[in-house]
């Protein structure tokens with residue numbers, strides 16, 4: 675295992691029922707933000723689900739430092755420091771912001787839960803101002819921040835986030851991805867799946883391209899942004915650096 679690895683995925687084969695979707699993924703996640711991009715159906719969500727024990731793993735290992743995550747129940751995963759924000763908004767729209775955060779803290783003892791929710795309000799002023807409001811009345815971007823905040827209540831070391839900017843307008847999308855970056859800067863390692871490849875890689879330390887259940891490419895965020903192979907497929911045209919394209 676690399677010395678600075680937070681999460682080490684080795685030869686992961688996983689899927690649903692008898693069908694493997696991932697065919698041997700090796701991945702090292704270090705401090706900072708790692709973004710997974712790739713076409714629809716590539717297995718991006720399946721990768722996060724497999725790490726969180728929600729897919730059927732047929733082969734391989736997933737280690738968080740020295741802990742074998744594949745042996746842990748969901749509750750133990752939370753205790754080990756892993757949180758998961760699945761694809762799509764899934765907070766409780768008819769409950770207040772406060773009640774949603776309490777739901778995020780339900781595995782904690784009562785006093786610890788109160789303190790955890792209160793520290794979330796210190797961290798996210800936006801949520802503090804809206805604590806009595808129904809979650810369903812928040813804007814899309816605010817709901818996504820609430821989703822992430824619910825997952826941070828248990829003070830994870832590793833946060834798995836699936837498409838946080840799904841369905842958001844461009845300005846809101848940037849706000850949410852900036853928030854992801856800021857979460858990582860406060861010491862939480864982030865493994866994120868994102869369709870908005872350029873916006874996500876601009877805020878990522880490391881990027882991985884998944885195709886047909888296999889890793890097609892990986893590198894630092896800046897390297898992938900300048901990679902001509904990615905430009906047309908994922909970055910909406912020319913690579914960020916004109917010189918990188920001109921070198922071809």
Ligand SMILES: Nc1ncnc2c1ncn2[C@@H]1O[C@H](COP(=O)(O)OP(=O)(O)OP(=O)(O)O)[C@@H](O)[C@H]1O
Pocket residue numbers: 690695712713714715716717718719720721
């Ligand atoms: N619960 C499930 N049962 C059976 N097959 C599934 C299930 N969830 C996903 N799949 C299949 O697994 C494959 C990979 O799906 P996955 O959701 O991991 O892709 P993805 O890369 O996240 O795609 P998208 O960009 O559309 O979110 C797809 O062929 C999908 O149909």
Ligand SMILES: [Mg+2]
Pocket residue numbers: 718719720761836
């Ligand atoms: Mg997906």
